[in-house]
Amino acid sequence: MLAIARSEMTQIFRNRLVLVTGLVIPVAISGYFVYEHERFSDLGSLGYIAAIVMFTVLAFGLYTTAVTTLASRRQNLFLKRLRSTAAGDASILTGLVLPATVIALVQVVVILVVLGTVTTRPAQVPLLAVAVLATTAMMVALALATVGLTNSPEHAQVTTLPVSLSVIAVASWVGITGTEDLARLKRLLPGGSATEMVVNAWNGGVPLLDSLPLLATTLGWVAVSVALAVRLFRWEPRR
Amino acid sequence: MPDAPVIDVDGLTVTYGDFAAVRDVSFQVHRGELYALLGTNGAGKTSTLEVVEGHRRATSGTVRIFGASPQDRQAIRPRMGIMLQESGFSPDLTVEESVDLIGSLSGRVDSTERVLDVVGLTRKAGTIVAQLSGGEKRRLDFATAVYGGPELVILDEPTTGLDIQSRDALWDAVDRLRETGSTVVLTTHYLEEAQERADRIGLMHEGRLHREGTVAELTQTLPSVITFGLPPGAPEPPTVGARNGAFHIETFHLQDDLHRLLAWAHEHGVELEKLQAGPTRLDDVFRALDAT
Numbered sequence: 001m002l003a004i005a006r007s008e009m010t011q012i013f014r015n016r017l018v019l020v021t022g023l024v025i026p027v028a029i030s031g032y033f034v035y036e037h038e039r040f041s042d043l044g045s046l047g048y049i050a051a052i053v054m055f056t057v058l059a060f061g062l063y064t065t066a067v068t069t070l071a072s073r074r075q076n077l078f079l080k081r082l083r084s085t086a087a088g089d090a091s092i093l094t095g096l097v098l099p100a101t102v103i104a105l106v107q108v109v110v111i112l113v114v115l116g117t118v119t120t121r122p123a124q125v126p127l128l129a130v131a132v133l134a135t136t137a138m139m140v141a142l143a144l145a146t147v148g149l150t151n152s153p154e155h156a157q158v159t160t161l162p163v164s165l166s167v168i169a170v171a172s173w174v175g176i177t178g179t180e181d182l183a184r185l186k187r188l189l190p191g192g193s194a195t196e197m198v199v200n201a202w203n204g205g206v207p208l209l210d211s212l213p214l215l216a217t218t219l220g221w222v223a224v225s226v227a228l229a230v231r232l233f234r235w236e237p238r239r
Numbered sequence: 240m241p242d243a244p245v246i247d248v249d250g251l252t253v254t255y256g257d258f259a260a261v262r263d264v265s266f267q268v269h270r271g272e273l274y275a276l277l278g279t280n281g282a283g284k285t286s287t288l289e290v291v292e293g294h295r296r297a298t299s300g301t302v303r304i305f306g307a308s309p310q311d312r313q314a315i316r317p318r319m320g321i322m323l324q325e326s327g328f329s330p331d332l333t334v335e336e337s338v339d340l341i342g343s344l345s346g347r348v349d350s351t352e353r354v355l356d357v358v359g360l361t362r363k364a365g366t367i368v369a370q371l372s373g374g375e376k377r378r379l380d381f382a383t384a385v386y387g388g389p390e391l392v393i394l395d396e397p398t399t400g401l402d403i404q405s406r407d408a409l410w411d412a413v414d415r416l417r418e419t420g421s422t423v424v425l426t427t428h429y430l431e432e433a434q435e436r437a438d439r440i441g442l443m444h445e446g447r448l449h450r451e452g453t454v455a456e457l458t459q460t461l462p463s464v465i466t467f468g469l470p471p472g473a474p475e476p477p478t479v480g481a482r483n484g485a486f487h488i489e490t491f492h493l494q495d496d497l498h499r500l501l502a503w504a505h506e507h508g509v510e511l512e513k514l515q516a517g518p519t520r521l522d523d524v525f526r527a528l529d530a531t
Contacts, residue, residue: 003343011331014367077327080294081383084323085344086316236294 004082004095008069012099022065022100023107026057030111037119046119047199048175053111054132054198055171055191058139059164062104066097066143067160072153079235089235097140108132123204127211131197134218138194139167141225148232167191175199193217242270243306245391245422246291250300253286260286262446263300270390273413273423275433277525278443284426285324287443288395291424292321304391317346320384324395326376330369334360337368338382347387357412358382359405373400381409391422398429410436434521444528458519461527462489465497468512476503485513493518 012018030053033040040049073079073096082092112128122128142163150159167190174186174195186192193214200206200214244267253261261283268274278284289295290302293309307314328337338351355361358378363371371379377400384392394413398406410432413423427433433440434454442450442457450457465488469475475486490496497516504511 003340007329007332007336007340010336011329014331073329076330077323077325078329080323081327081341082344083294083312084292084316084321084327085341086313086346087344088312 001087001091001095001098004087004092005098008096009099012065012069012103018065018068021068022061023103026061026104027107027111029056029060030107034111034115034118037115041119044176045199045203046115047202048172050112050115050122050128050202051171051175051195051198052168053115054108054135055167055195057104057107057111058135059167061107062100062136063139063143063146064156064160064164065100065104066140067146067150068153068156069100070096070143070147071150071156074147074235075152075237077236083235093144097143101136101140105132105136122202124201124208127208128198128201130215131194131201131218134197134215134222135191135194138190138218138222138225141222141229142190144229145225145232148229148234151238163190171195187214187217190221193221244269244303245272245305246274246424247303247306248287248291248300249302251287251290251297251302252299253283253290253295254298259446261290264443264446264448265300266441266448266451268422268424270422271417271420272438273417273425273436275425275427275437275440276443277426277430277433277440277521279525279528281445282443283446284443285395288393288424288426292393313346317387318389319391319393320345320347320386320389322380322384322392322394322397326368326380328368328376328379331367333365333367334371334379335364337379338386341383342386345383345386345389347389349387354382354386357385357408359408374402374405377401378405378409381412385412385416388416388419389421391424392416394423394425394427396427397425398427398432430521430525440521442524442528449528450524454521457524458521459491461519461523462491463493463517463519464489464523465493465500465514465516467500467514470510470512473509474507476500 012022033049033053037046037049079092083089112122116122146159146163150156170186170189170191174192179186179196187196197211197214197218200211246268248267249265251261251264252259264283264287276284276287286295290297291304291309293312293315296310302309304315305318309315332340334355335351338354342349342351342354352361355364358381360375360378360382363375368376368379377397381397384394397409401409417423425433425437437454439451439453440457441448450460466485468485488496488500493516500511
């Protein structure tokens with residue numbers, strides 16, 4: 001698994017397109033949000049900035065990169081090649097998505113640390129960490145499911161849009177308007193509960209126990225995503 | 240008691256929707272053999288091999304590799320090298336990185352330098368796969384298949400796209416592997432390679448294994464053919480047929496009948512034109528199969 005991850009990391013840094021879409025763009029967008037934190041915190045809150053930054057990185061840096069990478073590896077039969085070795089399926093998939101996941105998590109942590117440094121520290125760091133990890137798991141599983149609907153790396157530019165834009169839109173909606181209205185709907189949407197968890201974790205003022213149902217809903221989305229991935233993922237191109 | 244077969248395929252059927260690509264195919268491959276699985280396009284070779292390789296599940300029937308399921312990769316792959324029909328390497332990795340990666344995942348131990356030397360890619364070690372020619376990619380594929388000297392090697396059209404020197408080098412490497420007792424399964428469109436090298440051949444057609452045996456066993460089912468032309472006005476020898484303006488004799492006793500034909504020509508003072516005679520070739524068996 002580590003050999004695959006190491007080789008994947010090498011390939012990411014040799015591919016300028018992946019490097020730009022997976023690293024530069026999410027960081028640039030997130031940097032803008034942090035730079036304009038006063039304006040965006042007036043619009044929502046600091047928690048909203050944290051949530052939108054997290055979803056931007058995880059949607060473009062992790063989810064889109066993972067779908068594009070896996071579709072590409074499948075199209076050129078690299079997945080079949082890896083399955084011709086003694087490596088197990090779980091080990092292959094973990095190795096392939098691990099570099100993008102680690103890079104995205106490092107990006108999220110660094111950007112949130114910068115946000116906390118230039119503004120105020122988050123009120124509940126453990127809750128924030130749990131929210132980031134659960135959202136990461138959801139985005140990885142959604143990526144595996146989306147690969148099943150994606151025929152090529154080029155096609156990934158289209159197939160990744162619904163999930164990417166949806167989670168960012170939901171994060172913006174929940175982050176800006178809160179959950180006083182339409183609470184159940186907002187929390188059930190993909191990324192809705194995760195956004196509220198991040199907002200609560202950063203802004204504080206909400207008992208930890210009140211965030212547990214949000215964690216349960218987010219983990220429910222992880223379970224749904226994993227189930228979709230198991231059902232939809234394909235190892236070889238359609239013939 | 241003979242060794243257990245390395246590959247044991249029993250009643251294999253593979254279907255895609257309503258289409259049966261492989262129908263009730265059974266064969267065994269024994270230790271140290273070179274078994275060639277041949278067939279026309281769409282005969283079911285690739286589907287059969289994919290089940291043997293563990294890339295596809297059988298619709299029905301059983302396949303055992305070293306007595307285990309082909310899906311049991313951790314048990315089987317360290318003993319089995321696979322050269323896929325299409326390369327499947329990442330274009331952004333170098334040749335050396337590709338062999339290192341696939342070799343390290345194979346469960347076998349070898350030196351990347353040695354393997355690259357075997358396939359003549361040492362000078363390309365630092366070149367990224369995207370910059371290799373088609374033939375070089377096939378050699379890279381072969382390098383990963385023979386990494387660590389596996390007990391079983393599956394070669395799916397190994398010499399397609401290779402120049403003659405690379406083909407010779409590849410077959411030399413296969414010969415060296417076989418000297419260590421490795422078993423080889425081969426598919427190829429180059430019938431002369433199978434005729435020259437296979438211990439046994441399975442001929443697939445329309446999803447079924449129609450014939451199986453050594454080259455001698457397969458070719459002796461069809462008569463040899465003597466063809467020749469006659470000068471204008473010459474008498475016709477007895478028991479000959481004509482096809483495409485040439486005369487031909489079909490025979491299971493090539494030497495005797497050729498001797499009789501030459502004696503007849505000598506006796507009648509006839510000079511036979513474009514005389515050709517030879518044993519039945521695999522091509523002929525193949526054509527006969529396709530005509531059924």
